[in-house]
Structure formats: structure tokens, C-alpha cells
Amino acid sequence: MIEYENLRKVNEILFERYSESFDAFLKSGWYILGNNVTRFEEKFAHYCNTGFCIGVASGLDALILALDACDFPKGSEVIVPSNTYIATILAIVRSGYKPVLVEPNIQSYTIDPAKIENKISKSTKAILVVHLYGKACDMDPIMHIARKHDLAVIEDCAQAHGARYKGQKVGSFGIGCFSFYPTKNLGALGDAGAITCSDAEFAGKIRALRNYGSHKKYYNDYIGYNSRLDEVQAGFLLIKLELLENITQHKRTLAKIYLEQLDRYVITPVINPDYFDVYHIFNIRHQERDVLKTFLLQNDIKTEVHYPIPPHKQQALQGILSGQYPISEEIHETTLSLPISYAHTREDILRVCEVVNAFK
Numbered sequence: 001m002i003e004y005e006n007l008r009k010v011n012e013i014l015f016e017r018y019s020e021s022f023d024a025f026l027k028s029g030w031y032i033l034g035n036n037v038t039r040f041e042e043k044f045a046h047y048c049n050t051g052f053c054i055g056v057a058s059g060l061d062a063l064i065l066a067l068d069a070c071d072f073p074k075g076s077e078v079i080v081p082s083n084t085y086i087a088t089i090l091a092i093v094r095s096g097y098k099p100v101l102v103e104p105n106i107q108s109y110t111i112d113p114a115k116i117e118n119k120i121s122k123s124t125k126a127i128l129v130v131h132l133y134g135k136a137c138d139m140d141p142i143m144h145i146a147r148k149h150d151l152a153v154i155e156d157c158a159q160a161h162g163a164r165y166k167g168q169k170v171g172s173f174g175i176g177c178f179s180f181y182p183t184k185n186l187g188a189l190g191d192a193g194a195i196t197c198s199d200a201e202f203a204g205k206i207r208a209l210r211n212y213g214s215h216k217k218y219y220n221d222y223i224g225y226n227s228r229l230d231e232v233q234a235g236f237l238l239i240k241l242e243l244l245e246n247i248t249q250h251k252r253t254l255a256k257i258y259l260e261q262l263d264r265y266v267i268t269p270v271i272n273p274d275y276f277d278v279y280h281i282f283n284i285r286h287q288e289r290d291v292l293k294t295f296l297l298q299n300d301i302k303t304e305v306h307y308p309i310p311p312h313k314q315q316a317l318q319g320i321l322s323g324q325y326p327i328s329e330e331i332h333e334t335t336l337s338l339p340i341s342y343a344h345t346r347e348d349i350l351r352v353c354e355v356v357n358a359f360k
């Protein structure tokens with residue numbers, strides 16, 4: 001069986017170092033916001049080429065705190081792609097704003113910059129881009145539109161640690177929101193997230209928000225949260241971060257095999273020299289996606305669908321999202337994610353290619 005993901009295998013080579021880190025944590029007697037969190041924040045800010053990094057409890061919280069810290073008037077509109085994971089939309093709603101969906105580009109699966117401007121109204125305050133599947137969005141036109149209309153740029157980087165656009169890392173264009181959920185390219189062993197930014201004052205506000213809105217113990221400046229990056233997870237993340245370049249390289253090598261071997265009766269991800277893709281997900285598209293998925297499973301290959309239901313069709317968002325999003329629906333109906341983890345080998349991928357090609 002070729003699994004889609006095996007988290008034990010992905011983390012196995014780090015078990016010993018994780019144990020050491022946990023042991024040191026245990027004996028330190030300091031369990032919340034300690035040295036691991038501080039060191040990880042410094043290292044991750046450096047990794048992303050940003051001035052600041054603030055660790056929080058999850059990717060969803062990173063988005064909520066970032067949006068909340070922007071302090072837009074209630075009901076402000078936030079532009080967001082129609083084909084994102086629902087967490088991006090939930091964060092906008094939770095922060096008291098209104099999500100305004102923009103269709104993606106059918107080739108890159110990321111927000112189509114050409115469709116942003118006619119969704120901008122007097123109430124629009126931000127563009128929340130999502131670097132989906134590990135590919136950066138087309139940032140030049142997006143930054144241009146944001147400057148022209150004086151909009152904040154928030155980046156959902158949950159699937160794109162280390163991805164680059166024209167050499168620049170995601171999370172350094174605007175306010176970066178990261179998830180370190182165990183399956184992500186930089187995955188902890190539990191929930192964890194972070195926000196990156198370049199403005200010291202904004203960083204300070206996020207730092208307060210994650211800790212009850214307090215800069216100084218028992219003095220509360222904001223209606224805050226308890227959303228601190230856990231000290232144990234920060235310890236694991238410090239170790240995992242050293243491996244991230246290897247993980248990225250491994251995934252890129254596997255993606256290259258897919259791109260070389262897969263027959264083009266399936267649609268494969270686009271590649272463009274301006275983009276350094278990190279392949280959190282390697283998706284293909286096919287009109288008979290479900291039949292192909294079953295065929296692969298019959299041949300002992302597990303796959304996933306990211307995602308089966310677009311946000312505007314979710315029960316939770318009825319009455320909040322409206323409109324027609326045919327491109328998004330087309331992607332959701334035809335996309336299939338093939339195995340591409342740090343634990344997969346060249347042989348695994350060649351076998352997946354063989355079976356996909358045999359389906360034709």
C-alpha cells in the first residue's frame with residue numbers, strides 16, 4: 001500500500017531529538033512562552049526574511065489574530081479566493097468582516113488578480129491571498145492593486161512554507177499567517193501557527209492579542225485571546241525547521257518525477273520559472289476524478305481530495321456567501337491529490353505514475 005501520508009514515518013528520523021527536546025522542556029519548569037517559543041520565532045522570522053514572527057496556537061488563529069489586529073470597521077469587506085480551505089473564510093467571519101470571493105486562475109489555482117478590482121467597494125479593506133497547494137500567488141499585480149486602493153495584504157501561508165515568487169518568500173509580502181499542523185510542510189506534533197510581519201508596532205499588538213490583549217501582566221489593552229504557541233511544539237518546530245529545506249527539496253524532486261512521467265490526459269500543475277513551488281499538495285485534475293481515485297485505491301494507492309466542497313457550498317456559510325463560482329466548482333469536482341510526502345520514495349512515485357497512466 002502506498003499511503004497518502006504517514007506522519008510516523010515523516011517524523012521518525014527526528015524521534016531522538018524530539019525526545020531530548022521534550023526532556024529538557026519537562027525539566028525546565030517553564031511551560032508557557034519560554035525559550036523555545038522565542039528561539040523559534042527568531043529563526044522562523046529569519047527563514048521568511050521578515051522582521052518579526054509571533055507564534056500562535058494554530059493556523060486558523062493566526063488568520064483571526066492578524067485580521068483582528070488590523071482593526072477594520074465591523075462589516076468591512078475582505079477579498080479572498082473562492083477555492084480556499086474553509087479556515088480562511090472562517091477567520092474573516094470570526095473577525096467580524098465580510099468575505100468577498102474572487103475566482104482563481106484555472107491554471108495556477110490561486111486568486112486571479114485580473115478579477116480582483118471589480119470586487120473592490122468602498123468597504124474593502126484587505127486582500128487575503130492563499131498560496132494554495134504550495135504555490136505562491138501572482139504577487140506583483142496583487143501588491144499593485146493593494147497599493148492603488150490602500151488595502152492591507154494578508155497571506156494565508158498554511159500550505160506554502162518557503163515558497164517564493166520572483167525570489168521573495170511568502171509571508172514577507174504582507175502579513176503572513178502560517179499553520180504548523182502536523183501534515184503541513186513544516187509540521188509540529190500538534191496544533192501550532194505563527195504570524196510574520198515587518199512592522200514592529202503591529203507585531204507588538206499581535207504579541208499582546210495572543211496573550212489576553214496584555215503587554216504587561218494584568219494590564220489589558222485589547223480584547224485578547226489565549227492563543228500562544230505551545231512551548232513543547234516550539235521545541236519540536238525548532239528541530240523540524242532545520243530539516244525544512246530537505247523536505248522541500250525532496251517534495252520538489254518527487255514533483256519533478258510526476259511532471260516527467262504522468263501522461264497529459266490528466267491536468268498537472270503548471271510550472272513557471274518565477275515561482276518556487278513547495279508542493280504541500282501535488283494535485284492533478286481529471287473529469288472522472290472519483291473513478292480514478294477508486295482505481296488508484298484498487299491498486300493500493302491512497303489519494304485525497306483538496307477539497308470536495310467549496311466554501312460557498314458549505315452548510316455553515318449559507319447566508320454569508322452567495323454568488324456563482326464555476327471555476328472553483330470545476331476545480332473541486334476534478335482535483336485529486338497524489339502522494340507526495342517526505343516519507344515517499346522515488347519508487348513510490350514511479351508506481352503511482354504507472355497506475356495513473358494505466359487508467360487512460
Ligand SMILES: *Cc1c(COP(=O)(O)O)cnc(C)c1O
Pocket residue numbers: 058059060061084085087088130156158159178179180181191192193
Ligand atoms: C491548514 C490550513 C489552515 C488552518 O490551519 P490550522 O493550523 O489547521 O488551523 C488555514 N488555511 C489553509 C489554506 C490551510 O491549508
